[in-house]
Amino acid sequence: MNPADGIDGAPLPEAAWLAALLGLSDMGPRRLLLTLAGGGGEAAWRAVVTGRLGHRLHPIGRRAVELAALWQREARCRDVAEEWQRYRDASVGVTALGSPGFPAVFDDDPEPPAVLFHQGSLDAIAGARVGIVGTRRCTRYGRDVAFEIGAGLAAAGVAVVSGLALGIDACAHAGAISVDGAPPIAVVGSGLDVVYPKANRGLWADVAARGVVLSEAPLGTSPARWRFPARNRLIAALSDVVVVVESHEAGGSLSTVAEAVARDRPVLAVPGSVRSPASRGTNALLADGAGPAGGVEDVLIALGMSTGAHRRAAERRPPVGAATAPVLEAVGWHPSTTEQVVLRTGRSLGEVALAIDELVRGGWLSRREGWLERVSADRAGLVDAPANAAQPGADSHAE
Amino acid sequence: MLAIVSSAALSGVQGFPVSVEVHVSGGLPGFAVVGLPDTSCREARDRVRSALLSSGLEWPVRRVTVNLAPSGVPKGGAGFDLAIAVGLLAAIEEIPPESIASLGFLAELGLDGSLRPVTGALPLVDAVAADGVVVAPDNVDEARLVGGDGVRTVATLAELLTVLRGDAAWPDVAAAPAPPPLPPLPDLAEVRGQPVARQALEVAAAGGHHLLMIGPPGAGKTMLARRLPGLLPPLEPAEAIDVTRVWSASGATLPPGGLVRRPPFRAPHHNVSPVALVGGGHRSMRPGEVSLATNGVLFLDELGEFVPQALESLRQPLEEGVVRVSRANGSATYPARVVLVAAMNPCPCGRSGAPGACRCSDAARARYHRRLSGPLLDRFDLRLHVHRPDPEHLLRGSPGETSASVRDRVGAARVRALERQGCLNGRLAPAELDEVAPLTPAAVLLLENAVRDGRLSARGLHRVRCVARSIADLAESSAVADHHVAAALEFRLPVLTPESYASAVRR
Numbered sequence: 001m002n003p004a005d006g007i008d009g010a011p012l013p014e015a016a017w018l019a020a021l022l023g024l025s026d027m028g029p030r031r032l033l034l035t036l037a038g039g040g041g042e043a044a045w046r047a048v049v050t051g052r053l054g055h056r057l058h059p060i061g062r063r064a065v066e067l068a069a070l071w072q073r074e075a076r077c078r079d080v081a082e083e084w085q086r087y088r089d090a091s092v093g094v095t096a097l098g099s100p101g102f103p104a105v106f107d108d109d110p111e112p113p114a115v116l117f118h119q120g121s122l123d124a125i126a127g128a129r130v131g132i133v134g135t136r137r138c139t140r141y142g143r144d145v146a147f148e149i150g151a152g153l154a155a156a157g158v159a160v161v162s163g164l165a166l167g168i169d170a171c172a173h174a175g176a177i178s179v180d181g182a183p184p185i186a187v188v189g190s191g192l193d194v195v196y197p198k199a200n201r202g203l204w205a206d207v208a209a210r211g212v213v214l215s216e217a218p219l220g221t222s223p224a225r226w227r228f229p230a231r232n233r234l235i236a237a238l239s240d241v242v243v244v245v246e247s248h249e250a251g252g253s254l255s256t257v258a259e260a261v262a263r264d265r266p267v268l269a270v271p272g273s274v275r276s277p278a279s280r281g282t283n284a285l286l287a288d289g290a291g292p293a294g295g296v297e298d299v300l301i302a303l304g305m306s307t308g309a310h311r312r313a314a315e316r317r318p319p320v321g322a323a324t325a326p327v328l329e330a331v332g333w334h335p336s337t338t339e340q341v342v343l344r345t346g347r348s349l350g351e352v353a354l355a356i357d358e359l360v361r362g363g364w365l366s367r368r369e370g371w372l373e374r375v376s377a378d379r380a381g382l383v384d385a386p387a388n389a390a391q392p393g394a395d396s397h398a399e
Numbered sequence: 400m401l402a403i404v405s406s407a408a409l410s411g412v413q414g415f416p417v418s419v420e421v422h423v424s425g426g427l428p429g430f431a432v433v434g435l436p437d438t439s440c441r442e443a444r445d446r447v448r449s450a451l452l453s454s455g456l457e458w459p460v461r462r463v464t465v466n467l468a469p470s471g472v473p474k475g476g477a478g479f480d481l482a483i484a485v486g487l488l489a490a491i492e493e494i495p496p497e498s499i500a501s502l503g504f505l506a507e508l509g510l511d512g513s514l515r516p517v518t519g520a521l522p523l524v525d526a527v528a529a530d531g532v533v534v535a536p537d538n539v540d541e542a543r544l545v546g547g548d549g550v551r552t553v554a555t556l557a558e559l560l561t562v563l564r565g566d567a568a569w570p571d572v573a574a575a576p577a578p579p580p581l582p583p584l585p586d587l588a589e590v591r592g593q594p595v596a597r598q599a600l601e602v603a604a605a606g607g608h609h610l611l612m613i614g615p616p617g618a619g620k621t622m623l624a625r626r627l628p629g630l631l632p633p634l635e636p637a638e639a640i641d642v643t644r645v646w647s648a649s650g651a652t653l654p655p656g657g658l659v660r661r662p663p664f665r666a667p668h669h670n671v672s673p674v675a676l677v678g679g680g681h682r683s684m685r686p687g688e689v690s691l692a693t694n695g696v697l698f699l700d701e702l703g704e705f706v707p708q709a710l711e712s713l714r715q716p717l718e719e720g721v722v723r724v725s726r727a728n729g730s731a732t733y734p735a736r737v738v739l740v741a742a743m744n745p746c747p748c749g750r751s752g753a754p755g756a757c758r759c760s761d762a763a764r765a766r767y768h769r770r771l772s773g774p775l776l777d778r779f780d781l782r783l784h785v786h787r788p789d790p791e792h793l794l795r796g797s798p799g800e801t802s803a804s805v806r807d808r809v810g811a812a813r814v815r816a817l818e819r820q821g822c823l824n825g826r827l828a829p830a831e832l833d834e835v836a837p838l839t840p841a842a843v844l845l846l847e848n849a850v851r852d853g854r855l856s857a858r859g860l861h862r863v864r865c866v867a868r869s870i871a872d873l874a875e876s877s878a879v880a881d882h883h884v885a886a887a888l889e890f891r892l893p894v895l896t897p898e899s900y901a902s903a904v905r906r
Contacts (some may be wrong), residue, residue: 337786338889339595349598350870350882353889357845370613370784370892 015094016084017041018115021048023083023218024071029230031067032114034059041096049075086219092192093118109237110262113216119192120212124159124183128303131161131239131260133232133253134168134246139278139335140366140373142246143171145270149243150175152296154182158303159211161185161238163231164200168245168253173207183211185238189231191221214238229255236260241302243293244269247281254281257290266302268293273334318362327355328364328374335371400424402489402496405503406482407526408467408474409519411684411724411731412648414526418468419479419504421486426462432483434467437475446477447484449510454557459491473728475683478517480508481533484556485563494563502551503527505542506535512556521545521640521647521657533559539572540657541647544640578656584629585622587802592792596623599781599890601805604630605812606869607825609717609739609778611702614785616749620742623785624666624698627740629802631662631695632810638694641734645693649686663695669704673712678733679724689716690733702743703767710775713739717778720826739778742785743771780825780862781890812872824869829861836868841881849888863887 018041021032036044037056047053051072057064087094095101095116103125106112130153132146150160150172160176162169164186176184186207190196192215195204207213216234217227232252236242236259244267247253257267269290272279286292293299320328330336330344342352356372359365366373402421407414430444443465448458465483467474482504489496505523507515514535517523524532524546531549534542542550551569553559561567590597596612600623603610610627612620634642642659653659667676667688674680678687689697699705716722716735724731746759747767759767776782788796816824820835827835838846846863849855855863864879867887871879 337595337784339593339786340789342594343592343789343792348882348886349595349889350886353885354845354882357885357888361848370786 012042012081012084014041014099015096015115016080016087017045018096019087019094019117019218020075020078020080020083021045022115022216023078023220024048024074026067027071028226029111029114029216031057031060036114045075045080048072087117090193090219091119092219093122095122103238105238111233112237113234115216117192117215117218118212119208120210121183122212124185124211125238127157127159127182128305129159129161129185129239130299130303131235131242131256132168132172133162133235133242133244133256134172135248135251135253135278135281136165136167136169137248137278138167138171138246139276140368140375141272141276141333142168142270142278144376146171146245147175147178149245149270149293149296149299151179151181153299154184155179156296156300156305157182158300158305159183159185161187161235163228163235164188164204164207164213166197166199170200170203172245173203177203177206177210185211186213187231187234187238188213188215188223189217189227190223191215191217191219193219194222196223228252232256233259236263236265239265241265241299242267243299244282244285244290245293246270246272246276246278247285248277249280249284251281254285257285266291268299268302270294275334317364320359320362320364324355324358327352328359331359331365331372331374333374335373337370338372341372400490400492402486402499404482404486404489404499405527405529406479406505407503407523408472408478409476409522409648409683410472410729411678412519412522412645412686412690412733413731414519414522414524415472416526416528417474417479419482419486420466420468421483421490422464422466423459423487423490424462424464428460428462430463430465432465432467434465434470435473436467436479437473439477440467440475440479443477443480443483446480446508446510447487450480450484450508450512450556451487453510454512454555454560456488456493456560459487461491463487463490476517477507477515478505478519478523481506481514481556481559484508485559488560488563494560495565498563498565501530503529503532505532505538508556513554514552514556514559518650519648522644524550525644540655541643541653543572544643544658578658578660581654581661584661584802585625586629587626587800587805588798590619590623590626590799591796592788593619593623593785593799595783595889596785597799597805598886599783600627600630601809601873602866602869602890603627603738603740603781604805604809605824605873606780606816606865607736607738607823608780608866608869609825610741610781610783611776611779612740612742612783612785613745614742615744615787618785618787620785621698621700624696624700624740624742625664626802627696627698627738628662628664630805630809631738632806632813634660634662634694642694645686645690645734649691651691661695663692664698665692665695666698666700669699669701671705671709673706673709676709677712677716677722677724677735678731679726684724684726684729684731686733687722689713689735689737690722692737693734694736695738697737697739699739699741702741703770705770707770707772710770711772714774714778741779745784777858780866782892783890784892808873811875812869815872815875816869824865824872827865827868832861832864832868836864836871836879837877838864838884839878839880842867842879842884845881845884845888854888855891859891863891866890 034056048071053068097112097114146168153160154176159182160172162172173184184207195201232255236256242260242265244253260267267290269282269285270293272282326345330341342349360367366375400423404419406417406419408417432441451458485499485504488494489499505517507517509515516535516537520538520541524542531551532546533551536552539552552572562569614620639658639660646653646659665688676687677689720736722733722735746764748759867879867883870883870886
């Protein structure tokens with residue numbers, strides 16, 4: 001059978017050749033462009049197989065010869081048609097740069113992806129989009145804010161773009177799908193059949209069902225370290241505005257910010273406590289001139305979509321009793337320990353523990369690893385409170 | 400000619416009586432020790448011979464057989480030297496046989512004829528089947544704890560000879576000097592802030608509950624743990640003898656006066672082997688750290704760094720209060736009633752100062768926590784996070800309550816528990832709980848909620864009720880109220896196991 005033909009005898013589309021090329025070891029977007037040398041995927045593949053890449057790889061430098069040999073060995077034992085069938089079986093769409101279905105947003109991008117793999121519908125990219133990014137090691141405050149902004153934007157018809165990582169990313173998407181609104185967009189660093197991190201499997205599936213999950217990596221690609229900055233560049237390129245919720249001093253979200261700045265996208269940062277290491281990066285961004293994002297409203301203004309007065313959700317939590325109010329007051333808005341609350345209130349541990357139990361149960365406080373954090377607003381599903389855990393809400397998505 | 404002398408040997412922390420039978424007969428000159436002696440025991444021949452010659456005596460040019468009865472039990476150590484020498488002298492009629500009839504002998508001999516101390520003098524003296532016992536001067540304090548006025552001592556073999564021949568009276572055993580005042584223990588008043596951890600220590604002391612402290616380096620975990628022995632009431636005389644027996648048998652240095660009067664505090668390093676922790680050994684069965692800490696505190700710092708087998712071997716002793724060691728050449732039972740206090744960092748980087756500050760990957764944290772098995776964590780009734788205290792409390796805080804006043808409360812709570820149920824609250828059986836720890840309706844509701852939320856298992860429920868009982872005892876309350884239960888729940892924070900960590904992250 002002619003390898004140029006598909007299973008059913010029809011010629012393979014350009015995307016199949018590009019996907020096969022991307023599947024070679026250590027093949028990134030830049031090397032792919034060099035290999036193509038302006039020509040088509042099929043010609044490039046044949047050049048690889050026959051070892052006639054010539055001078056195309058010269059700009060790579062010393063590894064050029066070694067890579068050409070490696071790719072030739074790999075390409076010889078691969079069947080492009082068979083690999084293409086895997087994409088069809090996994091219902092993963094493949095779009096090549098320059099082909100009609102390719103998202104227009106990348107048209108004038110300095111570093112567009114050569115090929116986009118996607119699960120879900122690319123139509124999700126049509127409307128206004130806001131990237132919400134942040135650290136995996138976030139605080140309860142960051143999770144709450146990410147969830148609120150995610151939910152608020154989706155409700156206002158703005159698609160939330162994020163990376164499906166743990167922490168802020170996951171909370172932003174959990175918020176976006178907690179309301180009936182704009183479809184979520186996720187950009188991941190691994191192949192679309194390699195769910196990473198595994199904890200987000202459910203959320204991943206929900207995003208793909210409601211919106212789209214995009215990747216630059218072919219099927220079977222494990223999440224290598226270099227793929228995350230590359231992924232961040234796509235998030236920046238896809239976003240009309242980038243919001244950083246929480247970031248450590250040298251967090252990965254700052255690379256998204258750099259990419260956004262390079263593309264003239266406005267960057268907003270959520271102000272945090274000056275004592276919180278998880279807010280050090282965002283506070284530094286504010287100092288550098290990023291706009292403050294205090295809520296959905298600020299983001300909508302940055303998008304030029306300012307609406308009328310934003311109505312707060314009605315408070316559904318049980319009112320705080322007179323006996324427990326001083327304990328809630330003593331926890332304050334910074335993460336506190338039971339110990340600090342005992343010292344601040346001067347009450348016995350037993351009384352404080354009773355009050356804390358009541359407040360956690362009511363959704364006013366959350367507790368993690370011995371730290372108490374005050375919950376700003378009623379976040380039904382996200383609250384640790386066991387009374388709310390049974391509700392089908394964001395919690396089930398975040399699992 | 401035959402002479403029989405009383406002595407004793409060690410098996411675990413108990414002694415057992417041994418008769419040293421010395422037979423001198425004609426035939427080729429020689430010296431044999433039978434009755435399963437170990438090497439140091441067999442070498443007695445050379446020590447005894449030199450000691451005799453140094454003391455101005457002749458070595459009999461005859462055939463000497465020494466039997467250590469019961470001959471089927473392995474025996475070790477140099478403690479039979481004196482008994483063999485005395486038996487030999489009696490057998491060749493250098494001393495009158497009746498002079499040694501009611502005496503036991505326990506000492507090692509130096510080549511110059513001096514008497515040297517033996518390991519385990521206390522259990523050995525306890526086991527000797529005779530009215531009086533002769534020990535080395537350095538063993539006198541220890542021997543008198545159980546031997547009383549029957550303890551005799553001489554400095555050398557030559558001196559012993561004159562006494563046994565009737566040429567001199569037994570030298571006076573110096574009356575035991577009043578035990579010197581104990582050096583002060585670190586006081587709880589030095590701990591600033593930390594109200595929750597202080598109370599946890601108090602509850603651990605009152606109920607004999609095991610305590611796990613999780614916190615970043617510098618939070619004061621070790622400082623707190625070192626103050627626990629000072630909160631325990633002083634040892635009862637019988638407990639003190641029990642502890643001293645173990646210490647003596649293991650060869651540990653005894654305090655001046657010979658008696659361990661204070662609850663012991665043992666803090667083995669985290670590279671301790673399972674055998675060193677629970678006891679056993681290749682030839683001699685020696686008690687481990689958990690037995691040396693009996694009636695006191697066993698402190699395991701950096702719990703996550705211990706060899707997993709060593710930690711797992713602690714499970715049965717913690718449950719039963721005794722260690723049963725079985726080896727090919729015998730088995731032994733050691734006491735192991737300890738309050739276990741353990742400390743560990745929340746994660747390998749130890750930086751969890753505030754939420755979001757940790758630099759560890761999920762996998763690294765999971766690996767760190769996987770070293771602790773669920774069953775072992777289950778043994779800890781009290782688990783709490785210890786945080787670095789605020790600087791203002793460190794520098795300007797008033798000193799806390801002193802150990803002495805906490806100790807009074809702990810003592811009273813222990814008395815309440817012992818009068819009520821005959822054991823500490825940490826050892827309460829589930830069946831007894833309803834009777835001895837009645838709950839108020841509000842407390843029942845609180846526990847019901849905790850079980851329904853999945854915060855407590857059935858076993859956890861039982862342990863929380865035991866801890867609540869201790870808290871109520873400290874507050875001199877006969878019923879267990881809701882704030883007692885709330886505090887007990889606060890002391891049982893979920894410890895991060897890999898599973899629970901994953902669920903905490905995705906929230």
